[in-house]
Amino acid sequence: MSKGLLFVVSGPSGAGKGTICKKLIEKIDIDLSVSMTTRKPRPGEIDGKNYYFVSEEKFIQTINSNGFLEYAKVYGNYYGTPKEVVLKKLEQDRDMVLEIDIQGALKIKESYPKGIFIFILPPSMSELRKRITGRGSETEDDINLRLGETLKEVSYIDKYDYCVVNGEINEAVNRVAAITKAEHSRVSEDIYQLIAKYKEEI
Numbered sequence: 001m002s003k004g005l006l007f008v009v010s011g012p013s014g015a016g017k018g019t020i021c022k023k024l025i026e027k028i029d030i031d032l033s034v035s036m037t038t039r040k041p042r043p044g045e046i047d048g049k050n051y052y053f054v055s056e057e058k059f060i061q062t063i064n065s066n067g068f069l070e071y072a073k074v075y076g077n078y079y080g081t082p083k084e085v086v087l088k089k090l091e092q093d094r095d096m097v098l099e100i101d102i103q104g105a106l107k108i109k110e111s112y113p114k115g116i117f118i119f120i121l122p123p124s125m126s127e128l129r130k131r132i133t134g135r136g137s138e139t140e141d142d143i144n145l146r147l148g149e150t151l152k153e154v155s156y157i158d159k160y161d162y163c164v165v166n167g168e169i170n171e172a173v174n175r176v177a178a179i180t181k182a183e184h185s186r187v188s189e190d191i192y193q194l195i196a197k198y199k200e201e202i
Contacts, residue, residue, distance in 0.1 A: 007118060008097075011102070012121075031094050032098075070100070117161050
């Protein structure tokens with residue numbers, strides 16, 4: 001009767017959405033959505049686990065057959081969320097979590113509005129600056145640009161169902177886990193079907 005739920009986790013770069021998703025799948029019974037890409041595998045990456053690595057020809061065929069929930073071209077390579085894989089898991093009553101940037105999340109909201117959208121926020125801009133600086137791969141100009149982009153991205157928060165402030169990672173993971181649990185108690189079409197079954201049993 002029931003189907004799995006798709007949880008879309010996104011937020012500004014440096015907010016910690018990737019870490020939250022990684023810890024979430026260790027904590028609860030949920031599957032991580034795997035993206036498809038045309039870029040070459042990096043050392044240690046496994047096809048089907050980190051990404052589905054495909055040729056550009058295969059990727060474009062998938063675009064033409066409406067096979068993505070969303071896709072984008074970034075730095076010369078395509079990235080996308082395969083529709084068939086996600087929908088098959090949901091049909092099998094498996095919950096899915098998808099970590100994605102804000103623009104990708106908004107595209108998924110158009111193609112799969114039944115998703116549950118969770119926005120991850122850093123506790124402050126100073127903390128976000130600290131996290132980005134800690135990566136050691138950004139110049140000061142890059143950091144300032146990212147912080148400016150964050151302020152723009154926060155304006156999309158009203159498109160989301162939930163917001164989690166990632167101040168302490170385990171607390172943030174617990175909050176996201178609580179959201180996944182609560183969503184399964186939401187009054188829905190499945191519940192009305194169950195009530196109809198009650199009436200048949202009287």
